[in-house]
Amino acid sequence: MEANSGSAIQNNAVAEGHSASGWQLVKAWAGQLRTKVAEFPGKIKKIGQEDPRRIIHSFKVGLAITLVSLFYYFDPLYVGFGSSSMWAVLTVIVVIEFSVGATLGKGLNRGLATFLAGALGLGAHHLATLPGEKFQPILLGLFVFLLATMVSFIRFFPRMKARYDYGLLIFILTFCLVSVSGYRDEKVLDMAHKRVSTILVGGLTALCVCIFIFPVWAGDDLHNLAANNIEKLANFLEGFGEEYFKSPGDRESDKALLEGYRSILNSKQNEESLVNFARWEPPHGRFRFRHPWKQYLKIGSFTRRCAYKVDALNGCLNSDHVQTSPEIRGKIQEACIRIGSESGKAMKELATAIRTMTRPSSDCPHIAKARNAANSLKSLLKSGLSEDIDLLEILAVASVASLLLDVLSCTEKISESIHELASLAHFKSLEPDGKPNINQQGQRQPSSNAIDVTPHHVITVE
Numbered sequence: 001m002e003a004n005s006g007s008a009i010q011n012n013a014v015a016e017g018h019s020a021s022g023w024q025l026v027k028a029w030a031g032q033l034r035t036k037v038a039e040f041p042g043k044i045k046k047i048g049q050e051d052p053r054r055i056i057h058s059f060k061v062g063l064a065i066t067l068v069s070l071f072y073y074f075d076p077l078y079v080g081f082g083s084s085s086m087w088a089v090l091t092v093i094v095v096i097e098f099s100v101g102a103t104l105g106k107g108l109n110r111g112l113a114t115f116l117a118g119a120l121g122l123g124a125h126h127l128a129t130l131p132g133e134k135f136q137p138i139l140l141g142l143f144v145f146l147l148a149t150m151v152s153f154i155r156f157f158p159r160m161k162a163r164y165d166y167g168l169l170i171f172i173l174t175f176c177l178v179s180v181s182g183y184r185d186e187k188v189l190d191m192a193h194k195r196v197s198t199i200l201v202g203g204l205t206a207l208c209v210c211i212f213i214f215p216v217w218a219g220d221d222l223h224n225l226a227a228n229n230i231e232k233l234a235n236f237l238e239g240f241g242e243e244y245f246k247s248p249g250d251r252e253s254d255k256a257l258l259e260g261y262r263s264i265l266n267s268k269q270n271e272e273s274l275v276n277f278a279r280w281e282p283p284h285g286r287f288r289f290r291h292p293w294k295q296y297l298k299i300g301s302f303t304r305r306c307a308y309k310v311d312a313l314n315g316c317l318n319s320d321h322v323q324t325s326p327e328i329r330g331k332i333q334e335a336c337i338r339i340g341s342e343s344g345k346a347m348k349e350l351a352t353a354i355r356t357m358t359r360p361s362s363d364c365p366h367i368a369k370a371r372n373a374a375n376s377l378k379s380l381l382k383s384g385l386s387e388d389i390d391l392l393e394i395l396a397v398a399s400v401a402s403l404l405l406d407v408l409s410c411t412e413k414i415s416e417s418i419h420e421l422a423s424l425a426h427f428k429s430l431e432p433d434g435k436p437n438i439n440q441q442g443q444r445q446p447s448s449n450a451i452d453v454t455p456h457h458v459i460t461v462e
Contacts, residue, residue: 056214057098064092064209068202084194091202096210100284101218101277103210107203108280109167114199117171118192120147121178128179140179148172162276218277219287223354225274226296229267229303230414231351232260236310237344237407241337243317244400259314264307271300286357292424299417306410313403316396328397331380338373339404342366343411350418359422359429364415370408377401 048055071077071085078085095110097103124147128139154160155168178192210216236258243258275293283289346366353360381401421427 053098053214053216057216060209060213061092061096063213064096064206065089067209068092068205071198071201082194084191084198087195087198088202088205091199092206095203096206099216099218099221099277100210101279101281103206104282105163105277105280106166107207109164110170111200111203113167113171114174114196117174118178118196121175122189122192124175124179144176144179147175162272163279215284217281217284217287218274219281219291219293220285222271222274222278222293222296223287225267225271226299226303227351227354229264229300229307230347230354232264233303233306233310234344234347234351236261236314237340237347240313240317240340241333245333245337258317261307261310261314264304265311267300268304271297288426292421295417295421295424299414299421302410302414302417306407306414309403309406309410313400313407316400316403332377332397332401335373335377335380336400336404339370339377339408342370342373343404343408346370346411346415350415353422353427354418357425357427359427360415360418362419367408367412367415370411374405374408377404 068085068088068091071088091110095103095106097106124140124143128136128143131139151168151172155165160168174195177195181191239258275297278291278293281287283291343366346364349364349366350360352358381398
C-alpha cells in the first residue's frame with residue numbers, strides 16, 4: 001500500500017511538472033505574439049518611409065483590380081463576356097508591377113502571346129477536324145507536344161529568357177487551353193474571342209493605371225542608382241585617408257557613411273532587372289527614344305569592381321594584426337590621402353554629371369592630381385621606406401598602396417564609361433561658369449570641359 005501511494009504521488013508530481021512547463025510555453029508564445037503585433041506598425045511605417053511610392057503602388061493595384069471587377073458587377077458587361085471576365089482580373093493581378101517598364105513588358109508579352117497562341121490554337125483545332133473525329137485527338141495531342149517542346153526549348157536562349165520568358169510561358173498556356181478545351185467545346189471560336197478580349201482589357205487597364213497615375217519609371221531608378229553608387233564610393237575614398245592615418249586620440253568617423261558602399265557589392269541583379277524594364281519604357285522626361293540603357297551595365301560593372309577594392313581597403317581599416325610604425329606611415333600618408341581624396345572628388349563630379357545629365361570634364365583635374373600622387377607613392381615604394389623595416393610592415397604598406405592604385409585605375413575606367421554614356425545619350429554641355437554654351441544662332445554648342453555645380457537632391461533606390 002505504501003509503495004502504491006508513493007508511486008501515485010510521484011506520478012502526480014510528474015503530471016504537475018508537465019502541465020507547468022506546458023503553461024510556461026504557452027505564456028512564452030503569447031509574449032512573443034504580443035511583441036510581434038506591437039512591432040508590426042513600426043515595420044509598416046519603416047517600409048513606407050523607405051520609399052513612399054510603395055504605398056501609392058498598393059493603392060494603384062487595388063484600383064486596377066476594382067475597375068476590372070466591374071465586368072462581374074454590372075449585367076451589361078457580364079452578359080457580353082460571361083465567366084471569361086475573370087481572366088481580366090487574373091491578368092491585372094499577374095501583369096501590374098511596381099514600375100512602368102515591368103508592367104509594360106509583362107503586358108505586351110501577355111497580350112501578344114495570347115493573341116498568337118489563340119490564333120494558332122484555332123488553326124490547330126481546324127486542321128485536326130479535317131481528317132475526321134477519329135484522328136482529331138491524335139492530331140491535337142501531336143500539335144500540343146510539338147509546340148510545347150519547341151517553345152520550352154526556346155526559353156533557354158539567354159536573350160529570350162531575359163525579355164520574353166513570361167510571354168513564352170503564356171503562349172504555351174493559351175495554346176493548350178484553346179486547342180485542348182476546344183475538343184469538348186463546340187463554340188471554340190467564341191471562347192477564344194472572349195478570353196483574348198478580357199485578357200487585353202485587363203492588360204490595358206493595368207497599363208493605364210500604371211502609366212497615368214503617379215508613374216514609376218525604371219529608367220529614372222536606374223539612372224539614380226548609378227549616380228548614388230558612385231557617390232557612395234566617393235564618400236568612402238574621401239574619408240579613408242584620415243581614418244587610416246588618424247592618431248589614437250582623434251575623433252571617430254561616421255561609420256555609416258564609410259560603409260555605404262556595401263550595397264554596391266550585390267547590385268548586379270538589380271541593375272540588370274532595371275535595364276531590362278527600362279528598355280520597354282517609352283521616351284519620358286529626360287530620356288529619349290533608344291536611350292543607351294545597356295551602357296549603365298558597363299558603368300555598374302566598373303563601379304562594383306571598384307567597390308570590391310574599397311571593401312578590401314575597409315578591411316585594412318579594421319585589421320589589428322599589423323600596425324605599421326609612425327615613421328613608415330608618415331612617409332606614405334600624404335600620397336595615400338591625396339590619392340583617396342582626389343579620386344573621391346573625381347567620382348563626386350562624375351556622379352553629379354550623371355544626375356544632371358551634363359558632360360563631365362574631359363581632363364578632370366582631380367584625376368590628374370591623383371595620378372601625380374600615385375607616381376610619388378610608387379617612387380617611395382621603389383626607393384625603400386626604411387632599412388630596418390619589418391617584412392610584415394612592408395606587406396601592410398604595399399597592400400594599402402596597391403589597393404589605392406587599383407582604385408585610381410577603376411576611377412579612370414568609370415570616367416571613360418560615363419563619357420561614353422554622355423556621348424551616346426547626348427548629354428548637354430555647359431561652360432565652366434555653369435551656363436549653357438550657345439552660339440550666335442541660339443544653338444547649343446558642345447563643350448568638353450563642363451563641370452555642373454547645380455544643387456541636386458539625392459534619391460536612394462534600394
